[in-house]
Amino acid sequence: MSEPLLSVKDLRKHFAVRGGILSRVVDKVHAVDGVSFDIAAGETLGLVGESGCGKSTTGRCILRLIEPSSGEVYFQGADVTKMNHGALQALRRDMQIIFQDPYASLNPRLTVGAIIGEALTIHNLAASRQALEDRVVQLLETVGLQPDHMRRFPHEFSGGQRQRIGIARALAVEPKLLICDEPVSALDVSIQAQVINLLEDLQEQFGLTYLFIAHDLSVVEHISTRIAVMYLGRVVEIAPARDLYDTPLHPYSEALLSAVPIPDPTVKRKRIMLEGDVPNPIRPPSGCHFHTRCPIAKPDCSQRAPVLEEKRPGHWAACHYRG
Amino acid sequence: MAEPLLDIRGLKTWFKTDDGMVRAVDGVDLHIDRGETLGVVGESGCGKTVTARSVLKLIDMPPGRFEEGKILWQGRDLIPLEQDEMNKIRAREIAIIFQEPMTSLNPVYTVGDQIAEVIELHQKLSRKQAMAGAAEMLRLVNIPNPQRRVNDYPHQFSGGMRQRVMIAMALSCQPKLLIADEPTTALDVTIQAQILELMQEMKERFGMAIMLITHAMGVVAETCQRVTVMYAGKVVEEAPVEALFGNPRHPYTQGLIRSIPRVDRAAEKKQRLEAIAGTVPSLLDPPPGCRFASRCKFAMDVCTQAMPPLKEVGPGHYVRCVL
Numbered sequence: 001m002s003e004p005l006l007s008v009k010d011l012r013k014h015f016a017v018r019g020g021i022l023s024r025v026v027d028k029v030h031a032v033d034g035v036s037f038d039i040a041a042g043e044t045l046g047l048v049g050e051s052g053c054g055k056s057t058t059g060r061c062i063l064r065l066i067e068p069s070s071g072e073v074y075f076q077g078a079d080v081t082k083m084n085h086g087a088l089q090a091l092r093r094d095m096q097i098i099f100q101d102p103y104a105s106l107n108p109r110l111t112v113g114a115i116i117g118e119a120l121t122i123h124n125l126a127a128s129r130q131a132l133e134d135r136v137v138q139l140l141e142t143v144g145l146q147p148d149h150m151r152r153f154p155h156e157f158s159g160g161q162r163q164r165i166g167i168a169r170a171l172a173v174e175p176k177l178l179i180c181d182e183p184v185s186a187l188d189v190s191i192q193a194q195v196i197n198l199l200e201d202l203q204e205q206f207g208l209t210y211l212f213i214a215h216d217l218s219v220v221e222h223i224s225t226r227i228a229v230m231y232l233g234r235v236v237e238i239a240p241a242r243d244l245y246d247t248p249l250h251p252y253s254e255a256l257l258s259a260v261p262i263p264d265p266t267v268k269r270k271r272i273m274l275e276g277d278v279p280n281p282i283r284p285p286s287g288c289h290f291h292t293r294c295p296i297a298k299p300d301c302s303q304r305a306p307v308l309e310e311k312r313p314g315h316w317a318a319c320h321y322r323g
Numbered sequence: 324m325a326e327p328l329l330d331i332r333g334l335k336t337w338f339k340t341d342d343g344m345v346r347a348v349d350g351v352d353l354h355i356d357r358g359e360t361l362g363v364v365g366e367s368g369c370g371k372t373v374t375a376r377s378v379l380k381l382i383d384m385p386p387g388r389f390e391e392g393k394i395l396w397q398g399r400d401l402i403p404l405e406q407d408e409m410n411k412i413r414a415r416e417i418a419i420i421f422q423e424p425m426t427s428l429n430p431v432y433t434v435g436d437q438i439a440e441v442i443e444l445h446q447k448l449s450r451k452q453a454m455a456g457a458a459e460m461l462r463l464v465n466i467p468n469p470q471r472r473v474n475d476y477p478h479q480f481s482g483g484m485r486q487r488v489m490i491a492m493a494l495s496c497q498p499k500l501l502i503a504d505e506p507t508t509a510l511d512v513t514i515q516a517q518i519l520e521l522m523q524e525m526k527e528r529f530g531m532a533i534m535l536i537t538h539a540m541g542v543v544a545e546t547c548q549r550v551t552v553m554y555a556g557k558v559v560e561e562a563p564v565e566a567l568f569g570n571p572r573h574p575y576t577q578g579l580i581r582s583i584p585r586v587d588r589a590a591e592k593k594q595r596l597e598a599i600a601g602t603v604p605s606l607l608d609p610p611p612g613c614r615f616a617s618r619c620k621f622a623m624d625v626c627t628q629a630m631p632p633l634k635e636v637g638p639g640h641y642v643r644c645v646l
Binding site: 255 | 483484511539541542543545564565569584585586597
């Protein structure tokens with residue numbers, strides 16, 4: 001295999017929990033607890049998991065929107081975590097992000113033209129005012145909006161249209177990698193499909209690589225080439241999308257998949273019901289983080305943390321007893 | 324046929340705003356029989372929540388007002404009832420749970436106090452008996468250590484546990500109808516599965532009917548017997564669940580079902596999602612004719628002239644479309 005576009009190695013992010021009158025650090029939240037994966041150019045890696053599993057933090061650490069505590073992130077062979085400010089700025093031309101909330105991620109005081117054009121100005125990608133405007137018009141048309149929309153403000157648009165504006169802004173600098181952080185979860189289903197189709201079209205048109213972060217497994221399955229499942233800061237399974245859905249190896253992935261409601265009353269499936277809630281990430285369970293809820297846990301699961309092993313070709317899982 | 328438990332006829336709940344009259348619910352007919360689960364589906368702004376809140380008269384008036392229609396509860400119209408009459412029906416006969424359990428619980432009282440308050444008020448029991456009842460309800464909804472947890476505050480519970488508390492509170496007076504307004508939307512998928520199972524269990528135990536309001540077609544397919552689909556303040560289709568998913572007749576329903584990616588079809592060839600073009604129309608002075616016409620791929624001239632009536636196309640299957 002050729003060198004991956006992005007390679008994440010043992011990424012960790014610990015947030016300090018402060019308490020007491022002196023605001024001392026009393027504890028740490030292990031939001032990302034040793035995550036490693038590669039993304040090949042042109043593929044879509046889906047990152048799924050439930051709230052608080054660390055999937056969004058992972059995405060932000062890759063861009064250094066949040067500084068990772070340790071670990072390495074290689075983009076085209078260069079370690080992002082060691083870059084200085086200038087190198088990082090240049091890098092952000094190649095790596096862009098779109099956010100979940102299209103209401104909070106667009107500056108309400110700027111026109112759509114200014115929002116999209118800002119990145120072009122920062123990276124000196126427009127020779128003249130006219131060139132800038134032409135490029136903005138071109139981007140708006142690429143994402144299915146009208147040229148005259150550039151003079152309007154974000155509040156004049158619906159959620160789906162705002163997400164298109166966010167996508168146009170990300171595309172402005174012609175990135176190679178797009179980190180999509182829950183890009184459709186705030187949208188209605190009929191609009192969700194429009195945005196997913198747009199993302200697929202753009203990938204084909206511009207040869208983009210996606211890291212697609214979402215909690216909705218059906219959406220992730222639809223759009224991804226490969227999928228990584230996270231639980232409490234760790235990747236528990238990583239596999240080609242179809243393999244993961246056909247033969248999930250990790251008991252957590254299996255339960256997660258079986259919990260997804262199927263929009264067809266004639267399909268009856270056996271549901272694996274997980275007991276209890278996700279444990280507190282300040283004090284994650286010892287050994288395998290999942291052992292407190294795992295239907296097949298054995299005594300030593302609380303002692304030894306399993307590592308990701310290649311159980312089948314291209315199919316990795318972190319479980320002592322599966323595969 | 325026996326009289327339905329709840330029979331909503333031609334309900335119009337409108338809101339007066341600075342921009343004009345918003346016709347949030349604009350002539351809705353639906354009924355629920357004893358012991359059945361009716362799903363009310365639609366996207367944001369379709370009027371499903373306003374319909375539900377109208378039943379319990381939880382709409383602020385002004386700006387809202389009942390323009391027309393009847394809400395027959397076991398044959399008796401609720402619309403003319405005074406506050407104190409309504410209070411006899413709320414909780415005791417019709418209870419409601421909401422999407423966001425944290426904002427529906429009072430943060431400064433223990434959950435025991437809040438459940439006991441409902442019991443005390445509606446069943447004329449002493450405080451001590453009511454507290455015992457509260458603990459019993461917590462036990463019923465599978466909250467571990469109910470005797471101890473009655474003294475905890477809402478923030479000490481996780482999202483899923485809070486929704487259990489809400490269910491315990493709603494069921495404490497054994498209502499005949501539970502209105503569940505997006506009860507699992509804020510929850511993770513494994514927790515959603517737990518809550519849906521709990522609702523099913525409680526329904527069997529108490530023999531109540533459920534009006535489940537949701538945008539998730541998967542949840543509807545797995546829990547409801549009948550479904551009402553709403554679009555822009557109108558019912559566009561009503562059918563038994565198998566008929567709705569097996570043979571959807573309204574173009575909007577068809578679009579909704581086809582726009583969702585299916586986890587269980589992972590093995591089949593990947594298809595492009597069928598998105599519904601455009602966005603939901605404004606409910607400010609909507610034009611005559613079918614509200615879906617502007618997004619419908621089958622729209623004809625007649626569609627924009629007059630609102631089509633609901634017509635029966637199969638046993639219990641009604642559709643508002645000229646096709």
